């Protein structure tokens with residue numbers, strides 16, 4: 001290992017408990033696609049102070065930083081990430097105040113939606129089956145079945161590039177279809193406040209169960225995936241186009257276009273990131289040749305070849 005790297009390792013293990021710092025951590029363990037090479041440094045802080053210290057160290061040593069939540073919308077390339085991957089999963093506290101809740105970025109949406117239902121608060125039913133964290137979901141303006149994060153976010157707290165914490169109003173979040181200003185300006189979201197509405201716990205739970213039922217029937221949940229691989233093109237559906245192009249079941253190595261849901265590319269076992277990238281390229285080119293629509297990836301591709 002190079003001297004600089006040893007120094008970084010020492011600095012990180014002084015700032016965070018040793019078990020929170022890993023070297024050459026396989027990213028396949030931290031993405032729902034189950035692919036991705038090693039992260040040079042992988043840290044999972046449990047407090048804001050640890051998070052800020054890790055970022056200070058990255059800034060001092062000019063290490064690029066990749067923030068991850070549950071890795072459910074991420075394709076990390078096989079060469080891994082030559083910087084610091086910072087997982088928010090252990091920053092997951094929620095403070096409830098009547099019909100609002102302030103949540104740290106790493107809380108899973110399913111946990112938040114379940115807790116809201118117990119408290120008879122409506123608004124997050126659509127989110128119960130999205131396997132991401134609050135940070136990843138707000139960043140992407142995740143949505144399903146007519147709902148999206150922009151409908152329930154009231155304000156957020158971010159760290160800007162200089163490491164300064166700032167509050168952003170709803171308007172400043174700049175939400176649009178599967179993106180936000182947090183994504184466009186590469187901010188780190190540390191917490192979000194949600195505005196929910198009073199409802200009845202049994203109905204909220206029933207609606208969550210109904211939507212989970214729809215997912216189970218229509219999505220290949222038995223195989224690793226990153227959910228919808230491509231964004232919805234204007235006026236159409238990526239899945240419809242992929243299926244109409246005759247691509248169901250098309251495979252590249254261990255990556256396959258699901259036969260259950262054409263917009264899901266699944267890992268049938270032993271897939272590499274390269275398999276997914278090649279398959280995605282083939283899908284994009286075939287759909288464009290047949291229908292003139294160029295699909296855009298919803299999944300975020302990061303890392304080195």
Ligand SMILES: Cc1cc2nc3c(=O)[nH]c(=O)nc-3n(C[C@H](O)[C@H](O)[C@H](O)COP(=O)(O)OP(=O)(O)OC[C@H]3O[C@@H](n4cnc5c(N)ncnc54)[C@H](O)[C@@H]3O)c2cc1C
Nearest residue numbers: 069070071072073132133135136137142143144189226227
């Ligand atoms: C089976 C399945 C079903 C899915 N269904 C849906 C669905 O119905 N609707 C939908 O919209 N998505 C869906 N997804 C995709 C995914 O779950 C969502 O996009 C989710 O919001 C991603 O959250 P995450 O925590 O996993 O983010 P990650 O995958 O970890 O990260 C995604 C992006 O967000 C960034 N990011 C993560 N946390 C932060 C943070 N705190 N601050 C700044 N940037 C951050 C990352 O750098 C990355 O660019 C599905 C995925 C799967 C596997």
